[in-house]
Amino acid sequence: MLFGELVKALAAIESTTQRTVMVKILVSLLKKAGPGEVDRVVYFILGDLRPPWEGVELGVAEKLCLRALSKATGASVRDLEALYKRTGDVGEAARRAAAQSKRPGLLALAQQRPLEVSDVYDTLLKVARAAGEGAQDMKVSLLASLFARASPDEAKYIARFVVGKLRLGVADMTIIEALSEAFGVSKEALERAYRVRPDMGYLARHVAERRPLEDVKIAPGTPILPMLAQRLSSPSEILSKLGGAAVCEYKYDGERAQIHIGGGLVKVFSRRLEDITHAYPDVVKAVREAVTASEAVLEGEIVAVDPDTGDMLPFQELMHRKRKHEVAAAMETYPVVLYLFDVLYVNGRDLTSEPLIYRRVALSEIARETEKVQIAKWRVFDGPDGIDTFFHEAISLGAEGLICKSPASAYEMGARGWNWIKYKRDYKSEMIDTVDLTVVGAFYGRGKRAGLYGAFLMAAYDPGTDAFYTVCKVGSGFTDADLKKLYDALQPYRIPHRHPRVVSKMEADVWFAPRVVLEIIGAEITLSPLHTCCLGAVRPGVGLAIRFPRFTGRYRTDKSPEQATTPAEMLELYRRQKKVAAQAE
């Protein structure tokens, strides 16, 4: 197909204000393109060379484009810059420059050897792939060779394309509609295929070659559209929507990851189908160690964890992975855990239509739990009792709430249906003051904390019962020196069992007689079934806990354990803490 024909269609699309006309133009263009070139035409219209997750970038800024234009037309870069400034559109600048070209015979050359769509596309692919030393000059030369053969209108669209400003307003769904009409295939079938393989170029070629859409299958390496969740705010509503029973899973607060294993590679795709493998080399390594299948598509949430305690951290901590040059350092300082919650494909078998319960079993068969790969915590409920307790447990440990799923449901690609329902809070609270808590137990440290205690079990003192009630397990905020100091300071109080005045549901590695008091702050005071402070005071079966607790650095040597914060004060703080709106969805 002549590139000129594509350009005419682009100009027509640009000038219409009616969507139906736009689709009509696309239909006749796609028909004309034929199986050989239809994918290139589609990618070009969408402003890409390849599907977005392949990350094929032209790497051409306006300056470089003008340099290429100058080389092709003989106009000076300065004049071109002025022209660009005047018109405000690199395409218009290119069009005028090509029309006024000072290079003799240029037009004649263009007419002799008019550009084909494949000439333009293949050259642009070379531009994108030029790398290393001399890449810039190479890009300029390749582009100049195109501009030299382009008509003014062709130059306009090439220039806009290369600087990423094609902006035709054509989306994947518009192309689906046009493909359906052009090749007489049902839109629904196309949409289904798109959810499995959202690669418009691939699909266009597939239908142009008259191959059945049922043949479009999950392909490891190509992300599929993720299943999404609805939202409700009470366990009974959720259960009645789900038909009486639910698989409830922790809703981890991190980044969604679709993990593809195949052809010896492991790739990580984001919720928006971008390839984010480069940000998580540690996840790739951990998946290789934990997953036995040679081909698989898995879903999970990547969560930042405290390197010293393994406790979950808020998702903001993942931001350090977003800057390329920081990834290596971030792996040390901000390690992550992958919590797997689904498996969609294993060794050639599409599991998406299998019931969730079956997929969950398949997941534990192919994934071994390691320090860095865990299976998302889940429980099955057949009544609303207990869901709230599980929910509060999730929140107190740093998760956002629960995702409740229908046990018999298939994996519905790209759908936000009622088979997945999220249950989270409408608000968050903010802890308004520090508290002074007594160390009643400790947990052995790992990694660089080996040989010391890595975290401490902290308790409030109730004068009414003369007992200590646990509030949190804290491992953050301690320097190496603090840990050494605490290890030594606690030695004299070490006892072989829980102290009789300590009420705890948690089993510590080491127990102490109450003596050392530390100042603690946290993100908020939450309900938790894991701790005994104020057990049952707000809700039956749950106590109060501190979420994301941290040592402030202050040793309260001036306070005896009996002068530490009381459960009554904890309850008061819980009631008084500031309510803030939860993040917008």
Ligand code: ATP
């Ligand atoms: P959405 O993804 O639904 O458009 P969102 O990005 O704001 O919206 P939420 O609606 O808060 O996210 O929740 C859905 C997200 O929860 C999922 O996309 C996934 O990243 C995350 N998630 C955490 N744990 C789970 C789990 N166990 N099962 C499914 N999703 C989970």
